[in-house]
Amino acid sequence: MKIAKEFNWEMGHRLPFHEGKCKNLHGHSYKCMIEVTGEPDSNGMVIDYFDMKKIIGPIIDELDHSFMVSRNDLEVLEFLEKINSQKVVVDFDSTAENICIYLLSKIKAAGLPQNVSAVKARVFETENSYAEEEIKLQVKN
Numbered sequence: 001m002k003i004a005k006e007f008n009w010e011m012g013h014r015l016p017f018h019e020g021k022c023k024n025l026h027g028h029s030y031k032c033m034i035e036v037t038g039e040p041d042s043n044g045m046v047i048d049y050f051d052m053k054k055i056i057g058p059i060i061d062e063l064d065h066s067f068m069v070s071r072n073d074l075e076v077l078e079f080l081e082k083i084n085s086q087k088v089v090v091d092f093d094s095t096a097e098n099i100c101i102y103l104l105s106k107i108k109a110a111g112l113p114q115n116v117s118a119v120k121a122r123v124f125e126t127e128n129s130y131a132e133e134e135i136k137l138q139v140k141n
């Protein structure tokens with residue numbers, strides 16, 4: 001069984017390596033569909049939607065109205081510090097693919113119910129483009 005919940009946030013970023021528009025400072029209204037796979041528990045739930053929000057909400061809140069910046073993007077990092085703007089410093093360039101992996105690792109670290117066997121993140125950078133990744137989890141009996 002699979003269930004999913006949508007999350008939204010606004011975030012600035014740039015891709016320093018990009019030769020087109022994406023090297024500029026800009027932002028997106030990100031959307032993410034988090035899909036959880038597992039056998040329903042005795043209550044008939046894979047995971048309670050409220051629990052999903054409790055686990056994933058804080059991860060998204062940290063990103064909302066912040067600027068995601070790579071540790072290696074020193075000029076932008078220095079600028080954000082100078083103007084005291086909210087930032088999320090990461091070890092990667094903020095492509096939709098990497099944000100997917102980032103979200104999944106955060107969700108995995110936060111912990112999910114024992115019956116959950118996989119989590120999938122589909123990150124929409126724009127309305128019509130997304131990246132998707134799934135991780136398998138060990139089901140505990």
Ligand SMILES: [Zn+2]
Pocket residue numbers: 013014022026027028125
């Ligand atoms: Zn972008």
